[in-house]
Each structure stands twice: as structure tokens, then as C-alpha cells.
Amino acid sequence: MQVRVLFFGRVREIVGRAEDSIELASGARIEELFARYRELHPALAAYRPSLVASRNQEFAPWTAPLASGDEVAFLPPVSGG
Amino acid sequence: MQVRVLFFGRVREIVGRAEDSIELASGARIEELFARYRELHPALAAYRPSLVASRNQEFAPWTAPLASGDEVAFLPPVSGG
Amino acid sequence: MTPAAEDTIQLVHEPIDTVALAASVRAPEDGAVATFDGCARNHSRGRATLYLEYEAYEAMALAKMQEICIELHSRFAIHGVAMVHRLGRLEIGETSVFIAVSAPHRAPALDACRFAIDTLKRTVPIWKKEYFADGADWADGELPPLPAETPSRKAAS
Amino acid sequence: MTPAAEDTIQLVHEPIDTVALAASVRAPEDGAVATFDGCARNHSRGRATLYLEYEAYEAMALAKMQEICIELHSRFAIHGVAMVHRLGRLEIGETSVFIAVSAPHRAPALDACRFAIDTLKRTVPIWKKEYFADGADWADGELPPLPAETPSRKAAS
Numbered sequence: 001m002q003v004r005v006l007f008f009g010r011v012r013e014i015v016g017r018a019e020d021s022i023e024l025a026s027g028a029r030i031e032e033l034f035a036r037y038r039e040l041h042p043a044l045a046a047y048r049p050s051l052v053a054s055r056n057q058e059f060a061p062w063t064a065p066l067a068s069g070d071e072v073a074f075l076p077p078v079s080g081g
Numbered sequence: 082m083q084v085r086v087l088f089f090g091r092v093r094e095i096v097g098r099a100e101d102s103i104e105l106a107s108g109a110r111i112e113e114l115f116a117r118y119r120e121l122h123p124a125l126a127a128y129r130p131s132l133v134a135s136r137n138q139e140f141a142p143w144t145a146p147l148a149s150g151d152e153v154a155f156l157p158p159v160s161g162g
Numbered sequence: 163m164t165p166a167a168e169d170t171i172q173l174v175h176e177p178i179d180t181v182a183l184a185a186s187v188r189a190p191e192d193g194a195v196a197t198f199d200g201c202a203r204n205h206s207r208g209r210a211t212l213y214l215e216y217e218a219y220e221a222m223a224l225a226k227m228q229e230i231c232i233e234l235h236s237r238f239a240i241h242g243v244a245m246v247h248r249l250g251r252l253e254i255g256e257t258s259v260f261i262a263v264s265a266p267h268r269a270p271a272l273d274a275c276r277f278a279i280d281t282l283k284r285t286v287p288i289w290k291k292e293y294f295a296d297g298a299d300w301a302d303g304e305l306p307p308l309p310a311e312t313p314s315r316k317a318a319s
Numbered sequence: 320m321t322p323a324a325e326d327t328i329q330l331v332h333e334p335i336d337t338v339a340l341a342a343s344v345r346a347p348e349d350g351a352v353a354t355f356d357g358c359a360r361n362h363s364r365g366r367a368t369l370y371l372e373y374e375a376y377e378a379m380a381l382a383k384m385q386e387i388c389i390e391l392h393s394r395f396a397i398h399g400v401a402m403v404h405r406l407g408r409l410e411i412g413e414t415s416v417f418i419a420v421s422a423p424h425r426a427p428a429l430d431a432c433r434f435a436i437d438t439l440k441r442t443v444p445i446w447k448k449e450y451f452a453d454g455a456d457w458a459d460g461e462l463p464p465l466p467a468e469t470p471s472r473k474a475a476s
């Protein structure tokens with residue numbers, strides 16, 4: 001299945017792009033998706049404890065299973081205002 | 082001694098004037114000054130519990146003794162804002 | 163922080179220029195401006211209000227507003243304060259009081275703005291009369307804090 | 320009270336018209352308008368700031384701002400809300416976020432304004448990068464509340 005991945009702030013800078021589309025095994029969880037990017041960009045590992053995941057524009061647990069067409073992001077601590 | 086007395090809001094309406102100058106015995110207290118106006122304007126009596134006195138533009142206890150040239154007011158509950 | 167000398171404390175008889183006041187408190191060191199705009203609403207205690215009239219013990223009101231301003235600076239890490247109350251007749255929708263507070267961070271700006279309006283409504287000698295279709299009445303007010311029975315030693319001015 | 324349909328929730332890339340927004344929430348039934356203006360200040364963590372850049376997960380940020388707005392109406396006796404955040408490059412002194420809340424009485428307007436900015440800073444996916452003379456850094460942020468480990472059942476959009 002295909003999911004869309006968005007990157008923001010420091011995560012965007014580390015990954016070097018604002019979005020991606022990736023093929024995953026059916027039923028993969030957000031944490032498995034994150035692991036794929038961490039392998040490609042080891043600098044992400046240090047930031048993992050301060051990231052929150054989102055799925056379809058809602059905060060989601062790292063254990064949430066993904067479905068085809070989902071939109072996922074790994075959000076750094078927010079600093080609007 | 083002479084003191085200046087100011088009236089505001091409902092008290093001004095009852096007394097029918099915005100200010101007055103009055104001769105008092107030396108050492109008179111604010112409550113004695115008020116009693117003079119209450120005699121002239123009995124309607125003031127009902128409002129006495131909701132009034133606060135001021136002396137020289139500071140809130141003052143009713144027992145405060147007055148000095149010549151003092152400026153006194155009997156202030157209804159404030160409703161600015 | 164910049165001293166309170168730049169603060170604006172006024173009683174006015176014309177419309178309050180809220181835009182200019184909000185701008186006046188703002189400096190490059192500030193990250194937050196909180197404002198409170200009190201305006202004449204069209205109803206009170208279930209009755210339709212036509213207009214309002216405010217009167218003040220002006221000298222004492224200005225002194226009390228200045229005291230609030232000093233207290234704001236001592237209690238909160240703020241920069242600038244503007245506090246203006248209008249007197250006389252106000253039509254519905256017009257601003258009767260406007261407070262603006264700037265600060266490097268948001269919490270002191272918000273806390274100080276709230277403290278200012280709450281204290282103003284309790285301690286500043288200003289009175290509102292509400293005019294209805296069938297009469298007029300003084301608004302229920304708040305009793306200022308009663309001073310202790312020890313007479314104040316402030317000299318006649 | 321007038322429904323939230325009139326509320327303004329926006330992300331913009333140009334300067335925020337704070338005057339128009341503050342006016343937009345105001346109706347004859349209102350006795351109070353509280354506003355919060357967050358602006359780019361010239362220092363951060365002891366360093367002189369040159370300018371800021373904000374970015375957002377725009378669709379999610381708007382959804383979260385809308386959620387805050389709905390929560391404001393359910394928690395507080397308010398009338399109108401305007402909540403606008405600016406994105407892109409901001410010079411010192413420019414407004415990054417503006418919130419205005421109107422209500423018949425002051426306490427709900429002030430409480431709601433504060434709740435709105437506190438919640439926005441905790442839950443809305445917007446990020447600020449601070450540019451200094453000697454480099455740039457992402458601002459320390461706040462970790463949004465972690466969802467429970469029960470997967471949400473929201474369908475893909």
C-alpha cells in the first residue's frame with residue numbers, strides 16, 4: 001500500500017524534502033514507517049523522543065496501523081504563536 | 082474649619098448638587114459630615130451601607146477625622162469599565 | 163524594561179482611539195500585546211439599553227488608575243500599559259474603557275491586562291448610568307475595598 | 320448567541336489586519352472584546368533576533384484551530400472569535416498570531432482569549448525558526464498531548 005508522508009521544521013531539514021510517497025506492507029504501523037526514514041537519515045534518531053506522529057491530520061499513537069492513502073507526518077514540538 | 086464635599090452618581094442626584102463647601106467643628110469625623118447631609122436629604126440613609134468615603138482622593142474610614150481644606154466624597158459602588 | 167513613564171493613563175470625553183493605544187505600548191522587545199475593550203452593550207439585566215452615561219471623580223479616578231499601573235509593573239514582567247476610560251454619553255457599541263499591555267512574553271501581558279480591568283472595576287471611582295426605553299438607572303456597582311479604621315495620614319492637597 | 324459561523328480562522332502569508340479582525344468579532348450585544356497579539360520580538364534566549372520564519376502543516380493547523388474555536392464556544396459564554404496565524408518571514412515587531420474574542424461580559428472574553436492562545440501554542444502544528452546574526456535555530460516548542468495508544472479510526476481523507 002502507498003502512504004503519503006509530510007515533513008516539517010527540523011525533520012524536513014534532516015530529510016531534505018517536504019513530502020514523500022512510500023510503499024509499505026499492508027498493516028504497517030507508524031513506527032515502522034518512521035524506522036524506514038531513520039535508516040535513511042540517522043540524525044532523526046536523536047529527535048524521535050520529541051516527535052509526535054499524525055495520521056490524516058490527527059495526532060496518532062506510534063502504534064497506529066496505516067491504511068492505503070493515509071497521510072502521515074512526524075511533528076517536532078510545535079512553536080506557533 | 083471648612084471642608085469641600087463632592088457628590089457623584091446617585092448621591093449627587095439625591096443631594097441635587099455636585100459639590101458643596103461646609104463649616105465643621107474642628108476634629109469632626111467623616112461620619113459626622115455625612116450625618117449633616119443625611120438630615121437634609123433623608124433618602125441618603127438607605128444608601129449609607131453601600132457608600133464608601135474618601136478623603137483627599139483616598140478611600141478613608143468613616144471614623145477619619147477631618148482637617149481644614151480637606152476634600153471629602155461619599156462614593157456609591159463604582160461601576161466603571 | 164522601559165520605565166512606566168511612557169504609559170498612557172487618561173480619562174477622555176471623546177471616542178477612544180483603541181488602534182493608536184494598542185500600537186503605543188508596543189516595542190521591538192515585546193512578543194505579546196494583550197488588550198481589553200469594554201464596550202456599551204445593547205442590553206442589561208434583561209432590558210434593552212439605549213445609551214450609557216459615565217461620570218467620574220476625575221482627580222481620584224486618575225490617581226487610582228495610576229496606582230493600578232504602578233502595581234502592574236511591580237507584579238508582572240511587562241513593558242508598556244495604556245489605560246483609558248471614556249466619560250459622558252456613549253452610544254451602543256462604543257468603547258467605554260480600553261486597556262493594552264505589552265510584554266516580552268504572553269503570560270504577563272495577559273495576566274496584567276486582566277488584573278488591570280478587574281481592579282479598575284473595583285477601585286476606580288467611575289459610575290455608569292444606563293438609559294432604557296422606560297427610564298434610567300445607575301448600574302449595580304462594586305464596593306471598593308474598605309480602608310482600615312486607622313485614619314490615613316495623607317495631608318490635604 | 321450568534322453561532323460560530325461568523326468566526327474567522329485563517330493562516331495567512333501577508334501582514335495580519337488586527338484592526339479589522341478586532342472589529343469583526345464585535346456586535347451590539349457584546350460588552351467586551353479581549354485580544355491577544357503575538358509579535359516577533361528582537362531577542363530570544365539572550366540573542367538578538369533578526370527575523371523569524373514560520374511554517375505550518377496547513378491543513379492540520381486549520382483543523383486544530385477550528386477545534387479550538389469550537390471548544391471556546393462550548394466552554395465560555397462568548398460571541399465571536401477571530402484567530403489568525405501568519406506564515407513565512409516576519410520582521411521584528413510584526414504580528415505572528417492574533418486572537419480576538421467578544422462576549423457580553425468580560426470574564427468569558429478574557430478567559431477564552433487566554434485559553435485560545437495557550438491551546439494554540441500546545442496543539443497547532445506551526446513551527447518557528449529564529450534567525451540570529453550568527454545562525455538560525457528552531458524555537459523550543461511544546462510537545463502536543465500524546466494520543467492514547469488506541470489507534471484512531473478516522474478514515475483516510
